[in-house]
Amino acid sequence: MSENCFRAGIFLCASATGVKLPPFIVFAGVQGCKVEAEVHMNTLHKDEKVVLAVQKNAYCDERVMLEWIKEVWKPPVTFCRVLLLDSLKVHKVSTVRAQLEDATTDVEFVPSGATILAQPMDVAVMADFKRECRELYAQQHCDNDHSATPKERRNLITSIVVKAWETISDVTIRRGFMKAGLVPMGPRTRDGRFTVPKPPAPQLEANTTK
Numbered sequence: 001m002s003e004n005c006f007r008a009g010i011f012l013c014a015s016a017t018g019v020k021l022p023p024f025i026v027f028a029g030v031q032g033c034k035v036e037a038e039v040h041m042n043t044l045h046k047d048e049k050v051v052l053a054v055q056k057n058a059y060c061d062e063r064v065m066l067e068w069i070k071e072v073w074k075p076p077v078t079f080c081r082v083l084l085l086d087s088l089k090v091h092k093v094s095t096v097r098a099q100l101e102d103a104t105t106d107v108e109f110v111p112s113g114a115t116i117l118a119q120p121m122d123v124a125v126m127a128d129f130k131r132e133c134r135e136l137y138a139q140q141h142c143d144n145d146h147s148a149t150p151k152e153r154r155n156l157i158t159s160i161v162v163k164a165w166e167t168i169s170d171v172t173i174r175r176g177f178m179k180a181g182l183v184p185m186g187p188r189t190r191d192g193r194f195t196v197p198k199p200p201a202p203q204l205e206a207n208t209t210k
Helices: 034-039 062-073 094-102 120-143 150-167 170-179
Strands: 008-011 024-028 051-055 081-086 105-110
Touching: 008 062, 008 150, 024 034, 024 062, 024 150, 034 051, 034 150, 051 062, 062 094, 094 105, 120 150, 120 170
Parallel strands: 024 051, 081 105
Antiparallel strands: 008 024
């Protein structure tokens, strides 16, 4: 995402049941310096509505991926999970895989070029999310001047991402998993569990010997 050529990387993650994890935004900056200290003071970051990080070019490198695992993925993990990732090289490095294994997470990779068909976010979520970001951005600049400083731009991007992510419903997310063929469809109970018919009782045959 960009604001007047001001770049940021955004990570979004949700479960097949529609539960959303906090968005993770990476801004251009050096770890341990002014920009990192500033974004960590952002109210939305402190309230755990979003997790903010920095990287020299706002890219996902090994350190950033490990930070995402630590700050976003690991905290809610209480049992074994499967994480679906695209085939970026950084997703496959040994340190990342070791940290995911430590978080009782099995990883499956979407083949390159197949994300539009097999990645639930691309199938059903990202178009709605990007449209909402554009609408929020346009509304912001209909009512206000363009951001004057890098700090204001970072705050604006953070606010837009959080608001846009909040508009994505659990129904939309579940639809993405179903369209991608990752969740079987069928009748469910009120709490979302599949209703599986009980197997027939075994038939016992009397065996008589003369």
